[in-house]
Amino acid sequence: MSPQEFINLYEKYLSGNCTPEEINQLEVYRDNFELKDLPWNDGMGNREEVRLDILYHLNHNITAPKKSSKRYWVAAAAVLIFALSLIWVTSHNANNASTEIVKNSVGVKGPVLPGNNKATLTLSDGSNIDLTDSKKGLLSKQGSVAVGKSGEGEIVYDAKEGEAKSSVTLYNIISTPRGGQYQVVLSDGTKVWLNAASSIKFPTVFTGHERKVELTGEAYFEVAKNKDMPFKVAVEHMSVEVLGTHFNVDAYKDEAVIKTTLLEGAVKLVTGDHQAYLKPGQQATLNQQQSFNIRSVNTEEAVAWKNGYFIFNNENIQSIMRKISRWYDVEVVYNGKVDERDFGGTVSRFDSVTDVLKSLELTGTVHFKMEGRRIIVMP
Numbered sequence: 001m002s003p004q005e006f007i008n009l010y011e012k013y014l015s016g017n018c019t020p021e022e023i024n025q026l027e028v029y030r031d032n033f034e035l036k037d038l039p040w041n042d043g044m045g046n047r048e049e050v051r052l053d054i055l056y057h058l059n060h061n062i063t064a065p066k067k068s069s070k071r072y073w074v075a076a077a078a079v080l081i082f083a084l085s086l087i088w089v090t091s092h093n094a095n096n097a098s099t100e101i102v103k104n105s106v107g108v109k110g111p112v113l114p115g116n117n118k119a120t121l122t123l124s125d126g127s128n129i130d131l132t133d134s135k136k137g138l139l140s141k142q143g144s145v146a147v148g149k150s151g152e153g154e155i156v157y158d159a160k161e162g163e164a165k166s167s168v169t170l171y172n173i174i175s176t177p178r179g180g181q182y183q184v185v186l187s188d189g190t191k192v193w194l195n196a197a198s199s200i201k202f203p204t205v206f207t208g209h210e211r212k213v214e215l216t217g218e219a220y221f222e223v224a225k226n227k228d229m230p231f232k233v234a235v236e237h238m239s240v241e242v243l244g245t246h247f248n249v250d251a252y253k254d255e256a257v258i259k260t261t262l263l264e265g266a267v268k269l270v271t272g273d274h275q276a277y278l279k280p281g282q283q284a285t286l287n288q289q290q291s292f293n294i295r296s297v298n299t300e301e302a303v304a305w306k307n308g309y310f311i312f313n314n315e316n317i318q319s320i321m322r323k324i325s326r327w328y329d330v331e332v333v334y335n336g337k338v339d340e341r342d343f344g345g346t347v348s349r350f351d352s353v354t355d356v357l358k359s360l361e362l363t364g365t366v367h368f369k370m371e372g373r374r375i376i377v378m379p
């Protein structure tokens with residue numbers, strides 16, 4: 001059975017639709033899992049130890065069938081992706097000693113757990129609602145708009161047609177902390193996924209000739225089509241203008257550039273007197289000199305966070321650790337000059353931070369020490 005066939009069968013299993021014969025196929029694959037088809041070098045560690053670690057993950061995730069749920073499937077897929085993926089460092093071969101370093105250097109009393117769905121909703125009157133523990137159902141009335149939490153855990157703005165003609169525009173803000181993420185459906189049907197340490201400000205109902213929101217941090221948008229009302233995302237120094245499309249905006253203040261990645265449709269980017277247009281599969285970066293650079297990319301990398309995993313593609317350790325810091329809500333400090341070579345690979349965002357650090361350490365180029373919620377990065 002190929003990894004993709006296993007993923008397809010695992011999805012069926014999690015939905016509770018597997019036959020006894022298919023469940024047996026999963027268990028046989030798990031028990032006979034090998035790494036023969038994967039490229040290997042000494043820098044990846046001892047092949048048998050890695051295989052046993054993957055089996056550990058599979059054994060702990062093939063259990064009693066669960067009720068069908070998108071969240072269960074995303075988590076399961078992420079675990080499998082983690083199991084079948086390895087982190088490597090560009091143009092570097094490490095020796096087997098790195099395996100022992102991993103075992104001894106990464107340790108903390110109690111695991112630092114990954115982020116989860118948590119956010120705060122700030123209403124137009126300035127009051128706050130903690131969305132983390134709120135129950136599904138109606139949360140608030142904002143003018144004629146009902147604000148509720150769905151059974152899937154997303155916030156939904158329901159504006160009844162013809163009732164939202166008020167002359168006063170009410171604004172709400174949804175903000176995620178470090179270690180949080182959240183999803184909201186705006187009154188026009190646009191879906192927004194917020195990454196950690198991000199916020200979006202938006203009117204409870206869109207009126208006039210455009211639909212405008214303000215973003216800090218990172219978000220993925222699936223914009224409802226409306227040719228008469230362009231949708232605009234305002235970030236620092238730039239705006240993204242669309243009619244109806246799917247795209248990701250990475251505008252964290254601690255990053256050197258703003259990245260906009262287009263998955264579907266078309267977008268126009270505006271900064272000062274400069275404009276740029278994107279086609280599906282393209283990414284634009286806006287640097288501190290306010291100029292755009294457009295290139296073709298693997299869009300899966302840009303939205304990996306939304307789908308439950310990290311993808312590192314020729315990425316330096318400082319960039320990787322900023323992502324880890326935001327998602328796991330940890331402090332990162334550096335002790336000594338760290339290797340500047342780039343990393344690549346895929347790991348799950350659902351595992352503890354120690355698992356992610358172990359994968360990085362297997363390259364033999366970087367090591368970590370944990371003190372509470374502080375990660376010390378060492379050469």
